[in-house]
Amino acid sequence: MNADYLSRIQHLVSLSTRRKTSNILEGGFPSVYRGRSLEFEDLRGYVFGDEVHDIDWKSSSRAGKALIRRYVAEKKQYVLFLCDSGVKMTADTSAGESKSDLCMMTFGVMAYLLDRQGADFAMTCAGRRGAVDSAFCGGESHIEDLIRQYRQEALQTGESDIGALAGAAVDRFHRHMVLVLITDLHGIAQLNERVIRKLTVSCDVRVVDLEDAYLTGANVFDVQRNRYVDDFFLASRALQEAERRERARLLGAAQALFRRYHVGLVTIARESEIVDRTIGLFREDEG
DSSP, rough: OOOOOOHHHHHHHHHHHHOOOGGGGTTTTOOOOOOOOOOOEEEEEEOOTOOOOGBBEEEEHTTTEEEEEEEEEEOOEEEEEOEEEEGGGSSSBTSSSSHHHHHHHHHHHHHHHHHHHHHHHEEEEEEETTEEEEBBBBBHHHHHHHHHHHHHHGGGOOOOHHHHHHHHHHHHHHHOOEEEEEEOOOHHHHHHHHHHHHHHHHHEEEEEEEBOOOOOSSEEEEEETTTEHHHHHTHHHHHHHHHHHHHHHHHHHHHHHHHHHOOOEEEEESGGGGGHHHHHHHHHHHO
């Protein structure tokens, strides 16, 4: 296993910034904290695209032109990453990459970019003795510590309920924050409307789907049963089509639910997709 995640994270970001997203590390990465401070700062002239409800009508009347109220920006953003765990994370993605490795690279890239914007971040996951939390902090050493903690704890557990884990985390941290769930289709299926409604009351929720390897195909290893799947099932065209239909159904249902509650969702199968897709995950509600 290549444990030097930080250098890989920096390399991925460097490739993207040279290619087309050079503004990410120069302040162009948007704030993931929605809302505003209540502390008034000053007035400025209205420009196209400003929110109408920000117009100060009394001041505008006196000045003879539309004026916008400006507020002191929130100084600190808090992002909680909830990373799925258990033996299923030792499996591969549809692109043949390690799910746990991709999970940590996805977390690392997002945390690295957010850290450059001054955000504090934390991680929670299911460990050997229950939920494992970290403090909110920033910095590259914090990223490395959280990756190390995940590798030591999360892959040693049984199957976890991502919905229950997310709900409990919101109760424990008890603050407005961005909640990023890094899971798979099985975990997404656990995020029913009751769970999503609870999470979105106090959190801006984003979900990353690590696309599982297909159960049908060639040389499929079942990590739950610790054995290869019988060739008789792998070669069945009917089972292959049924699996694809079921995946599409589950993902479509999740997308419909998430849209109603303004929850972002992206699917990632390989390391090379991480930067562009996670940036899109935060930018999708702009405009």
